[in-house]
Amino acid sequence: TERSQGFVLSADENGKRRRQSVEMEAEPGRARVTTQHAGHQASERWHDLAPETLDVASATFALRNQRLAVGQSYALPIFTGSKQFTLSLTVEAVERRKTALGVREVYRARAKTGFGGKLAAKRDMWLWITTDPSHVVVRIDAELGFGSIVADLSSWSRGSQSFAEIAPVTEAP
Secondary structure, eight states, rough: OOOEEEEEEEEETTTTEEEEEEEEETTEEEEEEEEETTOOOOEEEEOOOOOBBBOOHHHHHHHTTTTOOOEEEEEEEEEEESSSEEEEEEEEEEEEEEETTEEEEEEEEEEEOOOOOGOOSSSEEEEEEEETTTTOOEEEEEEEEEEEEEEEEEOOOSSSOGGGOOOOOOOOO
């Protein structure tokens, strides 16, 4: 369904530890966010969301299912656990690039995010995504409030089973 069920974030930021879990409900379109800081009780809050809202990781997978094309733009609604924004991605070119998968033909895409605070982008983010049907993200280049990030794929392998190959679960007698 290309819908996120949620995510868990464990963070240690200069010794300040916290754990946040987000459970996203497509119907009625809301998310329960539970946050616990080290040494404190957990707090819970609810956020209203559009049913098609994704988290950042699931947006990457949803993007892999799109028919990407040079000149096309894509919009994905994102929820970070505290903020909602629309990730806007425009495919600008096809290039050949050396990757951990060998030399590959890739799309170069420009992304605009709505991150705030230390994650606020100082410029648009760039992604390089293979042009083959798997659409693997092989590189991300971003300049955020706390500094620059360049992430290159170090390895990738295709899953060993598709959903069609997995035997259905049956009830025990």
